[in-house]
Amino acid sequence: MKTPKEDWLYEIKPKDTLFSLNFKEIWRYRDLLLMFVKRDVVTLYKQTILGPLWYLIQPLFTSVVFTLIFNNVAGIQTGSIPPFLFNLAGVTVWNYFKECLVATSDTFKKNEAIFGKVYFPRVIMPMSIVVSNLLKFGIQLTIFIAFYLYFVFIGNEVRPNVALVFFPVLVLIMGMLGLGLGMIISSMVTKYRDLTFLVQFGVQLLMYFSLVAYPMSLIEQKIPDLAWMVELNPMAHVIEISRFMLLNENNFSLSGIIYTTVISIVVFFVGLVIFNKTEKSFIDTI
Amino acid sequence: MAETILKVENVSKQYRLGTIGTGTISHDLNRWWAKIRGKQDPFLKIGETNDRSSKGNSEYVWALKDINFEVKKGEVLGIIGKNGAGKSTLLKILSQVTSPTTGSIKSRGRIASLLEVGTGFHPEMTGRENIYLNGAILGMTKKEISSKIDEIIAFSGCERYVDTPVKRYSSGMKVRLAFAVAAHLEPDILVVDEVLAVGDAEFQKKAIGKMKDISKQGGRTVLFVSHDMGAIQSLCSRLVVLENGGVGFQGKVQEGINYYLSVKSTFLNLCKSKKGVQVIDFEVRNSKSNIVEVIEVFDPISFNLKLLFENNIPSDLKIEYFINDLFGQPQTTISSWLNSEIITPRENQIELKTNLINGFSLKEGEYSINLRLFTSETIDFEDIYIFNLINTNFTGYKYPLKQQHGRVYTPNNWNIVE
Structure with a gap:
């Protein structure tokens, strides 16, 4: 009788140090990704009266308040662009990043029960969050477009830049940045809960350094010594560029684009590596 | 001779006791320092056997120590042991939820484990939606589930409620649904932890029958963990008894049960002295x-x-x-x-x-x-x-x-x- 050859389907071993992301496996679980997206979208506003309208109410009200406080009270100028539209663009784009970051940074802790019982490529979970937020972002963009048309109709001089065709690329970069940062944080949260607190108010503070409610030129003019803090923030560039695309607000730097793209790609891959290392044994430390 | 489908070789798992706090980071740094110098992990050397009741000196404990066994294709292997003997840890490693500290498990088939009551169920979604979600979590594609959905619903016996959100289900109904999904999963190796205890007698009988079918007709392998000696006896063809993190016995079912019954007590709560x-x-x-x-x-x-x-x-x-x-x-x-x-x-x-x-x-x-x-x-x-x-x-x-x-x-x- 022949002894069976060592033709094992797979082997479960102690965690290895090398970067090992099994793309084939992720592909095999693509249906699961869609299920999670469906679950997130369908169940979020179940048993509410306004339902998906909540997707719209939140950015609208934020923009109204921002317009009141920053533009009417503090007197920030937005050039020829209506301040409300200026803020709505910033808030919509910022929201996508924020939701991606906050939701993915909780991945391991929130899904402890299911991760503790069954195996599937863990990265499916944060990926599904980014995708379902993309849907939400799409809905919020339509409301932006509606207001856009309204302002055009009442005679404001707003028009998009031709660079708008690159908007999906920008969204991709933003998604990678949010997902990458979220994966890094979620991996560290498994052991040290300190980061949860940091994320909660850190995101809030970061918003003020991300040009959501004011243009880059303003900070260069008012506090030129601290402008570098905003320059270093990739999200500031993303929002500035997106406003350039959507509203033709002509203030952006090529170096800013390159810087943001590089940072996002690096953060994304660092996040993937750390996440992959963590997923093998996080259940012991969480 | 049946082919070996699963081979567990020298699997050990170490856990750190106590809470994670400021002390953890110093151990982490220590470990990392040893690693870059190419030395062995300093905390792997220490560690005591997994005996729940005795007081140890070390912060580290071996939940599993040098586990070795093989499973043949089509076999129903029972795993029994006292609370804390390492059953759950072994299952976690088998289902790839966590990785072993040392050793390896080689497998020729896909392993799927039966989920605990409603894990992965979303309470707001209907039974049908949850079948899809749960199936996908367990590794099925949408197409596979669609082709079996009627069978799954029929097996669960929850036809009437299948379009109602799962939050309205009783816990027994959730188990039925969860088991129905897993039973139609057709993995090469099915891991069943003690989940059937919640179901009623009719369902337990049905579930055990289904597991028998899976192994006999489907030629699939089942790993069954239970404290229910009756179920072990009627279902399993071989038994592994875990004891303080090691394999105490493996072999015939009846001998295994006898061995398990004779394990010396650790519960003795001896009092120093009372009233002389x-x-x-x-x-x-x-x-x-x-x-x-x-x-x-x-x-x-x-x-x-x-x-x-x-x-x-x-x-x-x-x-x-x-x-x-x-x-x-x-x-x-x-x-x-x-x-x-x-x-x-x-x-x-x-x-x-x-x-x-x-x-x-x-x-x-x-x-x-x-x-x-x-x-x-x-x-x-x-x-x-x-x-x-x-x-x-x-x-x-x-x-x-x-x-x-x-x-x-x-x-x-x-x-x-x-």
Whole structure:
């Protein structure tokens, strides 16, 4: 009788140090990704009266308040662009990043029960969050477009830049940045809960350094010594560029684009590596 | 000879005890420093065996230590062991939820584990939506699920509720649904942890039947973890007994159960001294004189008690053993006093043997023993022993007692009087 050859389907071993992301496996679980997206979208506003309208109410009200406080009270100028539209663009784009970051940074802790019982490529979970937020972002963009048309109709001089065709690329970069940062944080949260607190108010503070409610030129003019803090923030560039695309607000730097793209790609891959290392044994430390 | 489908080689798993706090980061740094110098992990060397009740010195413990076994294709392997013996850890490693500290598991097939009650179910989604979600979590594609959905719904027996959100389901219905999905998963190796306990008798029977089908007709392998010796006996073809993180026994089912039943107690809650009396030792022996903490119904067992009188020897000693259920309610009492036995110790240390002539006829379950001594005063020792009563032989009864049948077995036979 022949002894069976060592033709094992797979082997479960102690965690290895090398970067090992099994793309084939992720592909095999693509249906699961869609299920999670469906679950997130369908169940979020179940048993509410306004339902998906909540997707719209939140950015609208934020923009109204921002317009009141920053533009009417503090007197920030937005050039020829209506301040409300200026803020709505910033808030919509910022929201996508924020939701991606906050939701993915909780991945391991929130899904402890299911991760503790069954195996599937863990990265499916944060990926599904980014995708379902993309849907939400799409809905919020339509409301932006509606207001856009309204302002055009009442005679404001707003028009998009031709660079708008690159908007999906920008969204991709933003998604990678949010997902990458979220994966890094979620991996560290498994052991040290300190980061949860940091994320909660850190995101809030970061918003003020991300040009959501004011243009880059303003900070260069008012506090030129601290402008570098905003320059270093990739999200500031993303929002500035997106406003350039959507509203033709002509203030952006090529170096800013390159810087943001590089940072996002690096953060994304660092996040993937750390996440992959963590997923093998996080259940012991969480 | 059937092909080996799963091979577990020298698998060990170390855990750190206590809480994670500021001390963790210094250990992490230490470990990382050792790693870049190419040295062995300094904390892997220390660590003690996994014995729940003994107090250890080290912060690290081996939940599993050098586990080795093989599983053949089509086999139903039972895994039993006391609480904390390492069953769940082993299952976690098998289902890739966590990785072993050392060693490896080689597999020729996909492993899927049966989820615990409703894990992965989203309460707001309907039963049907959850079947899709749960199936996908377990590794099925949408197409596979669609082709089996009717079968799954029929097996679960929840047709009426399948378009109702799962949050309205009873826990039994959730288990039915979860098991139905997993049973139609068709993995090469199915891992079943103790999940069936929640279902009712009809469903348990159905589930065990399905597992038999999976292994017999489907040629698939099942790993079955349970404390239910009856289910183990009727389902498994081989048994692995885990003991303090190691393999205590592997082989035939009946021998394995006997081995498991004879594992020495660790529950002995010996009290230093109370009112001048000390309990030195207490043992329960079964009819084969093995020390046990799992007792068969009707097995004529004996208690062995060693007492030390520190001050004066009582002239008249009365002893009572209260057998309490999990809620502390006495179910029966074994008493020298009610039996009007007179015990007169001659020395300051005595050993007393109490024979339970017909054994216990109580319903199976966990019981604890309280000891009460009457010397010149009343002395209580609580929870000196905890044992599990099981009924694998079904002496006098073919099937175990259910909730509604009361708490005591009464052996009987039936004849037509001519």
